[in-house]
Amino acid sequence: MTELLYYxxxxxxxxxxxxxxxxxxxxxxxxxxxxxxxSVTAVGGxxxxxxxxxxxxxxxxxxxxxxxxxxxxxxxxxxxxxxxxRIPKRFLxxxxxxxxxxxAVLGTAKALSLSAPMPxxxxxxxxxxxxxxxxxDVLCNVIPMILRQEIYATAAMxxxxxxxxxxxxxxxxxxxxxxxxxxxxxxxxxxxxxxxSLPAFHISEKEAxxxxxxxxx
Amino acid sequence: MTELLYYxxxxxxxxxxxxxxxxxxxxxxxxxxxxxxxSVTAVGGxxxxxxxxxxxxxxxxxxxxxxxxxxxxxxxxxxxxxxxxRIPKRFLxxxxxxxxxxxAVLGTAKALSLSAPMPxxxxxxxxxxxxxxxxxDVLCNVIPMILRQEIYATAAMxxxxxxxxxxxxxxxxxxxxxxxxxxxxxxxxxxxxxxxSLPAFHISEKEAxxxxxxxxx
Amino acid sequence: MTELLYYxxxxxxxxxxxxxxxxxxxxxxxxxxxxxxxSVTAVGGxxxxxxxxxxxxxxxxxxxxxxxxxxxxxxxxxxxxxxxxRIPKRFLxxxxxxxxxxxAVLGTAKALSLSAPMPxxxxxxxxxxxxxxxxxDVLCNVIPMILRQEIYATAAMxxxxxxxxxxxxxxxxxxxxxxxxxxxxxxxxxxxxxxxSLPAFHISEKEAxxxxxxxxx
Numbered sequence: 172m173t174e175l176l177y178y179x180x181x182x183x184x185x186x187x188x189x190x191x192x193x194x195x196x197x198x199x200x201x202x203x204x205x206x207x208x209x210s211v212t213a214v215g216g217x218x219x220x221x222x223x224x225x226x227x228x229x230x231x232x233x234x235x236x237x238x239x240x241x242x243x244x245x246x247x248x249x250x251x252x253x254x255x256x257r258i259p260k261r262f263l264x265x266x267x268x269x270x271x272x273x274x275a276v277l278g279t280a281k282a283l284s285l286s287a288p289m290p291x292x293x294x295x296x297x298x299x300x301x302x303x304x305x306x307x308d309v310l311c312n313v314i315p316m317i318l319r320q321e322i323y324a325t326a327a328m329x330x331x332x333x334x335x336x337x338x339x340x341x342x343x344x345x346x347x348x349x350x351x352x353x354x355x356x357x358x359x360x361x362x363x364x365x366x367x368s369l370p371a372f373h374i375s376e377k378e379a380x381x382x383x384x385x386x387x388x
Numbered sequence: 389m390t391e392l393l394y395y396x397x398x399x400x401x402x403x404x405x406x407x408x409x410x411x412x413x414x415x416x417x418x419x420x421x422x423x424x425x426x427s428v429t430a431v432g433g434x435x436x437x438x439x440x441x442x443x444x445x446x447x448x449x450x451x452x453x454x455x456x457x458x459x460x461x462x463x464x465x466x467x468x469x470x471x472x473x474r475i476p477k478r479f480l481x482x483x484x485x486x487x488x489x490x491x492a493v494l495g496t497a498k499a500l501s502l503s504a505p506m507p508x509x510x511x512x513x514x515x516x517x518x519x520x521x522x523x524x525d526v527l528c529n530v531i532p533m534i535l536r537q538e539i540y541a542t543a544a545m546x547x548x549x550x551x552x553x554x555x556x557x558x559x560x561x562x563x564x565x566x567x568x569x570x571x572x573x574x575x576x577x578x579x580x581x582x583x584x585s586l587p588a589f590h591i592s593e594k595e596a597x598x599x600x601x602x603x604x605x
Numbered sequence: 606m607t608e609l610l611y612y613x614x615x616x617x618x619x620x621x622x623x624x625x626x627x628x629x630x631x632x633x634x635x636x637x638x639x640x641x642x643x644s645v646t647a648v649g650g651x652x653x654x655x656x657x658x659x660x661x662x663x664x665x666x667x668x669x670x671x672x673x674x675x676x677x678x679x680x681x682x683x684x685x686x687x688x689x690x691r692i693p694k695r696f697l698x699x700x701x702x703x704x705x706x707x708x709a710v711l712g713t714a715k716a717l718s719l720s721a722p723m724p725x726x727x728x729x730x731x732x733x734x735x736x737x738x739x740x741x742d743v744l745c746n747v748i749p750m751i752l753r754q755e756i757y758a759t760a761a762m763x764x765x766x767x768x769x770x771x772x773x774x775x776x777x778x779x780x781x782x783x784x785x786x787x788x789x790x791x792x793x794x795x796x797x798x799x800x801x802s803l804p805a806f807h808i809s810e811k812e813a814x815x816x817x818x819x820x821x822x
Contacts, residue, residue, distance in 0.1 A: 198752045203759040206750060207731060218657060223435060225444035227659035235724040290452040297424060305527065310739065310749055315527055317424060318415045327421040394802040440652060442661035514641060522744065532744055533766060535632045542637040 176280060179352070180217075180230075181240060181320050183273035188213040188230055188241040190266040192248035194311055202249055206305065209245040210238070213270075216303035220278050220295055224285050236244025264363050267316065272355035274325035276302030276348060279334045289335050296331030297324065300355075314320075322362035343356050391499060392562050396569070397434075397447075398457060399423025400490035402519050405430040405458040407483040419466055425524065426462040427455070430487075433520035437495050437512055441502050481580050484521055484533065485543075489572035492517030492544035493565060495599035496551045506552050513548030514541065517572075539579035567571055609779050610714060614664075615674060617707035621737050622647040622675040624700040626682035628745055636683055642741065643679040644672070647704075650737035654712050654729055658719055690695070698797050701738055701750065702760075704759075705725030706789035709734030709761035710782060715769045723769050730765030731758065734789075756796035 190214030195205040214231050221229040231237040278299025282292040301317055301324060308315040316325050333354050337347035391529035408429030412422040431448050438446040463579040495516025499509035518534055518541060525532040534540050550571045626645030629639040648665050655663040665671040670768035709739025716726040735751055735758060742749040751757050767788045 184659050199761060200752060201756065203762050204751055204757065206762075207735065207758040221450065222439055222656055223446050225446075229659075231659050231728075232657065232721060232725050238724045238728055287449060288452050290455045291449050294427065294448075294455055301424065309526055310579050311752065312529070312746070312748055314529055317421055318528060320415060322418065323421065324424040325418055328423075333614055348782065439656055440666065442663075494729050504666060505669050507672045508666050511665075511672055512645065518641065526743055529746070531746055534638055535634060535745060539635065540638065541641040542635060545637050545640075 173344075175348060176277065179273055179348065180277055181237070183270050183277060183355075184217075184237050184240055185244050186266045186273070187216075187270035188244040189248060190263050190270060190304070191307050192245045193252070194261045194307055194313070195264065196248075196252065198311065202245075204369045205249060206242060206245045208310065209248075210241050211310065212303045212307040213237075213241050213244075214303070215306040216274050216278065216299040216301070219302050220281065220299040223298075224282060224287065224295065226281070226285055263362070265360070266320035268356060268359040268363060270303065271323070271327055271359060272298045272330050272352050273300075274303065275330040275355055276351045278336045279331040280338075280344070280348065283335070283338060289339075292329040292335055293328065296334070297327045300327035300330065324360060326355045326362065329358055390561075392565060393494065396490055396565065397494055398454070400494060401430045401434075401454050401457055402461050403483045403490070404433075404487035405461040407480050407487060407521070409462045410469070410480045410483065410522050411524055411530070413465075413469065415528065419462075422466060423459060423462045426465075427458050428527065429520045429524040430454075430458050430461075430490050431520070432523040433495065433516040433518070436519050437498065437516040440515075441499060441504065441512065443498070443502055445493060467562065478580070482577070485573060485576040485580060487520065488517045488540070488544055488576060489547055489569050490517075491520065492547040492572055493551045493568045495569075496548040496554075497561070498566065500552070500555060506556075509552055509567050510545065510548040513551070514544045517544035517547070539575060543579065544571045544575035546575055607778075609782060610721065610730050612712065613707055613782065614709035614711050615671070617704050617736065618647045618651075618674055619678050620700045620707070620752050621650075622678040623682060624697050624704060624738070625741050626679045627686070627697045627700065628741055628747070630682075630686065632745065636679075638647055639683060640676060642744065643681060643682075644675050645676050645744065646737045647671075647678075647740040648737070649740040650733040650735070652711065653736050654715065654733040657732075658716060658729065660715070660719055661802035668797065695797070699794070702790060702793040702797060704737065705734045705757070705793060706764055706786050707734075709757045709764040709789055710768045712786045713765040713785075714772075714778070714782065717769070717772060723773075727765040727767055730768070731761045734764070756792060760789045760793035760796065763792055 187208040191209035192205050194207040194212075198204075214237060218231070221227070245253055269352050276294045277296075279296030281299075282295040283289075287295065305315045305317060325349065330351050334347055334351035337350055338344070342350075397548055405426040408426035409422050411429075412425040415421075417425065431454060434447055438444070492513045496513030496515075498508050498516075499512040500506075504512060522532045522534060547568050551564055551568035555561070559567075614624075622643040625643035626639050628646075629642040632638075634642065648671060651664055655661070709730045711730075713726050713730030716729040717723075721729065739749045739751060764785050768781055768785035771784055772778070776784075
């Protein structure tokens with residue numbers, strides 16, 4: 172029931188907080204900076220979702236447990252990961268993938284529960300999934316994952332669409348949640364592992380670089 | 389009447405979605421990534437406007453037609469523009485100019501209709517006009533247009549101020565909309581075409597670069 | 606009473622507007638661009654705070670005095686500071702420090718007055734303090750101050766926590782405000798002056814650069 176939904180939400184906050192804290196380790200942030208970056212990453216997507224839907228009070232304002240979880244995650248990350256450079260980059264990608272899949276589906280579920288129309292629910296879900304990581308990457312001046320080659324937005328949208336479809340055909344909420352999250356996660360992890368990507372709408376790297384430079388002048 | 393306002397709003401969403409999709413073509417985004425970038429660009433400004441004004445439900449949550457339009461625009465862009473590198477950069481600038489002028493004036497009109505005071509309406513309009521493009525540029529790590537030399541924020545503000553003035557002197561809404569949008573658009577297009585700019589508050593390029601580098605250390 | 610709170614808020618808006626206008630001087634922005642960047646910096650943090658707390662109408666929508674103050678600050682900055690390159694970088698840092706300390710404490714006070722739980726109030730305060738400067742830096746493609754070495758988020762959190770503690774032990778509001786703001790400001794200014802920093806969670810600069818480059822490919 173909604174209990175599973177709640178625990179999955181907590182788990183999503185933890186993995187995104189972890190990804191924010193790991194990213195913080197690439198810079199010389201002091202512990203409080205790590206906490207702030209972890210928080211913004213972890214609650215960014217859900218906050219934007221709640222604010223756009225007008226679902227007040229925002230989830231972490233209503234229930235500070237989320238904040239304590241982020242604080243604990245950030246502290247544990249600092250204590251355990253003494254040398255961020257030794258953590259393979261893939262670890263951050265995997266934490267981010269879990270957050271992406273969880274938040275995309277949970278965002279969709281929340282939007283539907285507030286009786287948003289289906290296309291709106293899919294957009295809200297995708298946005299919830301990608302926004303936290305986007306804010307993290309923009310703050311760190313790293314190119315957001317959504318702009319890189321591997322399947323990213325696609326995985327979030329798959330999760331959203333799956334959940335909308337399963338919910339429409341009246342599967343139980345728990346079943347729908349688990350199937351949709353698994354689908355999105357499997358797609359994203361496979362994309363990371365085999366570096367798969369969909370045929371892209373692109374210009375050659377060289378040309379893009381040139382365009383970029385001209386653009387910046 | 390409000391019918392014109394609605395169609396202009398749809399048109400603004402289409403041109404900003406187009407500018408987002410074209411920008412996406414500079415990176416190797418898969419089709420879903422293109423849709424996400426187009427959406428964020430197209431509804432970003434209006435969403436911020438509605439959220440700040442507390443005008444719930446947010447326009448695209450209330451009316452999913454906007455989302456379908458963005459989806460269609462993104463798909464058509466991908467299908468028609470097979471080689472983004474062949475599209476002159478100016479094309480993106482012009483789409484952006486239309487979006488800027490439309491949203492600046494429509495944002496002002498919406499704020500006034502919610503009985504915001506005049507200076508607030510001008511700020512909301514300018515913000516609505518520039519925010520979508522800002523988010524697009526920040527996500528793509530391109531310097532936001534507002535920070536470049538040509539008249540940009542100025543055009544948005546001109547549109548806002550014109551609309552406030554015309555509305556104050558009780559011109560019909562349709563006349564006010566068309567005059568204000570035309571004014572802002574003409575100014576921005578002229579600035580693009582002749583590369584006009586106002587006298588700037590600046591330091592020489594070389595010095596700025598130095599400052600920047602020091603800053604980043 | 607709330608009068609002091611109001612004047613401090615106005616002062617915070619002025620110093621953040623100043624920091625935004627000074628940052629604008631590093632680019633070739635025309636006067637309207639300067640006004641937009643100053644506005645976003647000055648009201649960004651408080652707007653996010655009010656929107657997340659659902660405290661409608663947002664402060665500057667309710668009271669346009671804030672906007673006039675920003676306009677005047679931006680114009681004065683342009684008129685007085687004829688050559689931004691001659692202004693030492695430290696001046697921008699100090700304006701930012703005042704804004705940080707003021708908004709962190711005032712954000713906390715506003716959250717508490719809306720009966721947010723303590724941890725939420727601390728997060729809202731920290732967010733209010735750091736968000737305006739973050740938006741300014743992200744728009745200008747400068748690495749956000751929070752990601753640099755000196756005590757930054759720490760100072761904001763200290764201010765928030767101090768205010769929560771003083772308020773809890775029923776000090777008068779004026780006393781609490783002044784003590785908390787002074788504490789945060791003193792810590793941040795000391796960090797700027799002596800370039801103090803807490804022990805960081807980091808990788809060596811060289812390795813970080815490498816990681817960054819790989820990341821961007």
